[in-house]
Amino acid sequence: MNTETHCKALAQFIESFRHDLHRFPELSSQEFQTTGKIRQALESAGVRVLNLQLETGLVAELGKPHQGPLVVLRADIDALPINEQSGVEYVSQHPGVMHACGHDFHTSAALGAALLLKQSEDALPGRVRILFQPAEETGVGAAQIVKSGALDGADVIFGIHNDPLLPIGVVGSKADALTAGVDRFEILVTAKGGHAAIPQESNDPVIITGQLITAIQTLVSRNISSNDNAVVSITQVHSGNTWNVIADSAYLEGTVRTFSPPVRQKIEQRLRQVISGMAQAFDAGIELRWHAGPPSVLNSAEWVDFSLQVAEGEGFKSRRIEASPIGEDFSYYQQKIPGAFMMVGSGGPYSLHHPKFRVDDRALFPTARYLAALARQSLAQLAAASPQVDVA
Incomplete structure (x- = not known):
């Protein structure tokens, strides 16, 4: 299978995967079936899942164990107690529960990034951990991930959130406080x-x-x-x-x-x-x-610049955006290690947490490629900055 055909097949797979998550959303700390679906998709592709003490959510890792720098990507997996009115064909089958914040999009993009990185895993100059985090909406999931040890030894973390106020093809962020x-x-x-x-x-x-x-x-x-x-x-x-x-x-x-x-x-x-x-x-x-609750997301200026440059290299338009009063428990990770949180245009027109909220599927595979590029290029930069050493 040539590269173009493989990318097309992967794009179709993660779109179908997202639609399935959207049909069967689960509330914070109840994401048992969601976790099982992510695990099955990763393990079927040969991506290792770390054995951590997590009731829901999981952490995947690519690259040679205990070698080189460690880059972390984060996606959240939980849904909201909202009765869906979006009108999409893959509407929620769980009354009163809906992916009204696009976490199904984040999860599927991160899964796509994992599968893309798996293709060139042997060439990675370090390791990539991907956090499929539970319970973001209740503000407790990130703390659970930190407690599990998933960030131990990590050098930098990147996260994304879809933004219906940004058009498809735009990635935005800013240094310092991004969320409240x-x-x-x-x-x-x-x-x-x-x-x-x-x-x-x-x-x-x-x-x-x-x-x-x-x-x-x-x-x-x-x-x-x-x-x-x-x-x-x-x-x-x-x-x-x-x-x-x-x-x-x-x-x-x-x-x-x-x-x-x-x-x-x-x-x-x-x-x-x-x-x-x-x-x-x-x-x-x-x-x-x-x-x-969660403190402000405080982005590292260096990693924001880096992330926006990578976005432009992947065909996105970059934008410096204003801080938002929304909350985001990604901030707990940044209390441990530096990183950048990026907003990815998802097309609107309805806001996050609206019963008619929807994400345009055209944004999905480009976001997966962007996450994979962030991981590869940040690993390369970190590896170039210091000699690779084995980690005991």
């Missing part, structure tokens, strides 16, 4: 309920909650410089259950998005101060439950 740090907060107000006709006998949690909402809106506008970016959004407010009763409690929930550790710390600190002051002022119990 993501935190979730819950606030429980405990006061004193009573009859709505005699509010003076109560300590109305709705009034306290209204004051809290107003104060929370000043966390950014009156504490964060206009040179920095941050978002605080309250997304749920609940209190009471009927028209003539003042409730005993109220509940708020929301999210904070920041792009630097100092700003992240300052907003949490000021929120705690606001809540403490409100509790004293209104003689009420106000409890903050702070759930720290």
Whole structure:
């Protein structure tokens, strides 16, 4: 089979593979069948899968074991609790579960890269590990992969995410913060309920909650410089259950998005101060439950430049893009080793996490080739920078 025919067959295979993943999506930490399908495809092609302590997800490796530099590629595999309305022929067969963020695309592109690298495995001047990571949407999967030891000894990591705001054929990224740090907060107000006709006998949690909402809106506008970016959004407010009763409690929930550790710390600190002051002022119990999520993706400038150059060499147009307030647990890997996270145009028109979201298949095989080229060329650069040595 000549090269052109083989590439065509591989492109068709990974497209079919993606459609199958899309039909049978699985939620975070429940990706058992997805993991099995990836393992079967890799092992059928002779790609070794590392024996790591992972309930879902897996790590593949190519190249000679324990030799040369180690480059890591990452793809995520989980889906979202969304009822699909995309209208594609391969629509989800699991009601209420959908690949609405394109992780089926990421997984299939990474699988394609593994199969492309397998063709020239003996010529690799080092090793490539490919992380098929679970539970990105819940923000816990990357930490599980790190704990498994999959990054031990690695030199650099690359990741991709499809971007429906970019046209097909465009790869975008930027140095430093590319995505936001993501935190979730819950606030429980405990006061004193009573009859709505005699509010003076109560300590109305709705009034306290209204004051809290107003104060929370000043966390950014009156504490964060206009040179920095941050978002605080309250997304749920609940209190009471009927028209003539003042409730005993109220509940708020929301999210904070920041792009630097100092700003992240300052907003949490000021929120705690606001809540403490409100509790004293209104003689009420106000409890903050702070759930720290992934920090910002912080890209290495050197590896962003490298990744965009490789993209251009593979026929993509490169673009320097703005930071995005979305969250991404790829950032946990960058706390261990340097790397770059790249956005790949997927054609739109619907945004990530939309029930009508879809990825254009024409972007799939070029992305697989791009990932394979990133691995090969970064290995070559790392090997040239230092003599190859065996790793015990």
